[in-house]
Amino acid sequence: MAKKGKSDEQPSEQEPEPKQVSRLSEGVDETVWRFAKAERASLIIDAQCYFAVMQQAMMKARHRILLIGWDFDTRIHLTEGRRWFEKGRKKEQPSRLGSFIPWLVRHRKTLEIRLLKWSFGIFKFPMRGSMWFDLLRWTPHKRIDFTFDSAHPTGCSHHQKIAVLDDRLAVCGGIDMTDGRWDTREHKEDDERRKSPRGGTYTPWHDATMMVEGEVADMLEDIGRDRWIRAGGKALKPHEKRTDSLWPDELDVQFENVEIGIARTRAEYRDWDAVTEIEQLFLAHIRRAKRFIYAESQYFASRKIAEAMIARLEEEDPPEIVIVHPENADGWLEQQVMDHARAELVRCVREADHKNRFSIWCPYVGETPIYVHAKIMIVDDEVLRVGSANFNNRSMRLDSECDLFIDAARKGNEHAGTVIRGLRWSLLAEHCGVEEDEMPNLLARHGSMAAMIEHVETDSPRRLQRYHPPELNTVQKELARSQALDPEDPDDLLEPFAKGGIFRKGGRLSRMRKKLSRKNGE
Incomplete structure (x- = not known):
């Protein structure tokens, strides 16, 4: 790996404690269906x-x-x-x-x-x-x-x-x-x-x-x-x-007396109004990140999520964004829809990543890929989010979804930050094949999640392998860009390039695509 200059350095992982500041990004409360107390x-x-x-x-x-x-x-x-x-x-x-x-x-x-x-x-x-x-x-x-x-x-x-x-x-x-x-x-x-x-x-x-x-x-x-x-x-x-x-005897309690937010997705149907709380909450959490975003998702195919990340990565001091993701989608049709869209989006996001803060990793054990079905997001060790929604359009607009999140910046939740940080360490340790108690020192030594993942030494067969988008043929590119099978509106299903598709006019993805085309002489 080439040595980075000072401008390419990753944000430091050496901050000893998660920030315990009572603040919320503008608009977060409007994106939540309800907040409710959890005893455990x-x-x-x-x-x-x-x-x-x-x-x-x-x-x-x-x-x-x-x-x-x-x-x-x-x-x-x-x-x-x-x-x-x-x-x-x-x-x-x-x-x-x-x-x-x-x-x-x-x-x-x-x-x-x-x-x-x-x-x-x-x-x-x-x-x-x-x-x-x-x-x-x-x-x-x-x-x-x-x-x-x-x-x-x-x-x-x-x-x-x-x-x-x-x-x-x-x-x-x-x-x-x-x-x-x-x-x-x-x-x-x-x-x-x-x-x-x-x-x-x-x-x-x-x-x-x-x-x-x-x-x-x-x-x-x-x-x-x-x-x-x-x-x-x-x-x-x-x-x-x-x-x-009713708590199971064999399950350790991680959080006690915390307030939990609930967000949903639901398409308009019969007398139901459309609900897009999950999409809006994802965008709010991406805007909120100061130091890093750690996420696990089955898919990475949402135009809005990608553009929100581009907006952050173009900043002078962007947060680190690490996504753990399966090597390929599960099933031939899903691969044609999700994998090709992922390749197009990742190319554009990386074009905006002038400080090398964005990376996607695929977990392996030996020579076998581990399929990632988890939907987790951790922001600055303050927010822990888990649910059914992926980074794809279906989860934002079409399918019924439900996510929960714990926010240590909310009053009364201040004690949750240390637990959230420990869970991030635990997930990274699982994927990298190291002991959980080694993770704090490894992150401090390497300075960022990506650098740690890249250079960690272990005898375990488990590892994270960096994702590199494959070259797509013309048909694959058109399928990915059209969003016909993963639209942003139920009425646009099977409608190629509805509302302009992924690279709609005036969007950040369109701008990144033009930069890539000029760079590649297309």
């Missing part, structure tokens, strides 16, 4: 932990479990033991989701379980033979209800991943209870436990969600209840409020 909250990283603690929490529910997801697969196992019960011993709860649900309602006489899944998922059912059997087995249980969500414009999807237990404990993030999600934080290159219900294995998968307890769970119940009713589900009866804790 924790970021859950990867599905081995999530599936296990979710089963523990569901065992404590007594009134209602509301599961809202993009997908559910009843064939998955929540825990690794996979035991039903042993003769002569008290019955143990089954680990298989399709068996655990009816077992739970049989053993909890006052409990109802409602599951809502995006309607397009019904087309996967023919390949999930035993799932039909599970749904038939559930039919006699009047306290189990499974509904498909089609309450959105054509071409949009229901993408929220929310679970609410007794209006007291909730989860919101990126993990679905479905096939292909289970993995450990080690992300071993070959792990026989990472097995599909069909019998085959799948590659490493990185994901995240947030568990919260308290008033904020009641707010997420409002979102889930509204979605359930609009999707055609039966009315949900009120139940007795619980004041005791």
Whole structure:
């Protein structure tokens, strides 16, 4: 790597403590649906932990479990033991989701379980033979209800991943209870436990969600209840409020007594107005950053996000921006839409990056890429954000999404900054294959996240590899630039170059593209 001049130096990581200043970027409050108190909250990283603690929490529910997801697969196992019960011993709860649900309602006489899944998922059912059997087995249980969500414009999807237990404990993030999600934080290159219900294995998968307890769970119940009713589900009866804790015994509490913000995306449909809180909050958080932005996202295809980053990178002293991202999108069509758009956007963002503060990295274990499905954003170790929304247009404007965030700059949240910083260190350590307690010294020694990632030495097979945009052919370029399959408005789906596409006239991306064209003699 070429030695940088003084003007190219990265911002220092040596600040000992996150800033604890009571300030908010202009406009942030207008981009949030609600703020609510959480008595406890924790970021859950990867599905081995999530599936296990979710089963523990569901065992404590007594009134209602509301599961809202993009997908559910009843064939998955929540825990690794996979035991039903042993003769002569008290019955143990089954680990298989399709068996655990009816077992739970049989053993909890006052409990109802409602599951809502995006309607397009019904087309996967023919390949999930035993799932039909599970749904038939559930039919006699009047306290189990499974509904498909089609309450959105054509071409949009229901993408929220929310679970609410007794209006007291909730989860919101990126993990679905479905096939292909289970993995450990080690992300071993070959792990026989990472097995599909069909019998085959799948590659490493990185994901995240947030568990919260308290008033904020009641707010997420409002979102889930509204979605359930609009999707055609039966009315949900009120139940007795619980004041005791449902927190899983094996999950450490990271945050206590914090205020949590909730932001949503929803397309205009029927009598619903469009909601773009998530997009506006992303832009506000990018504007707010002073020192750095650390983000994990499944996609990087949003014109508005890219232009907001360009605006910051053109400043005299821009923040460092580090994005952890999968090598390729999951599936051929997604690759044609998202991967090509990413290549075009990254080229333009780098053209604006005059201080070398922007980088995208793809996690690997050995020679195998780790798929990044997590949606996380950390700003200056003050803001921790996790949810279902990616850096793509669908998440900003088309699909139903829900994000949570903790802001240490809000009054009463001052104690959260140190925890947020520790979570950033933990995520970087996971991806770089180093011990978590080494991360503070490594960052201080190298001066920035990018320099640390570039030069860290480890015997671990896990590493972050810098993303370099590939050269695209003419067809790929036109597909990426048109936004026809990832539009900014549901009405523009399949409409090539609606409103000018990615490089619309007068935008920062258009200006960067012209600079690149002149530089390349095009």
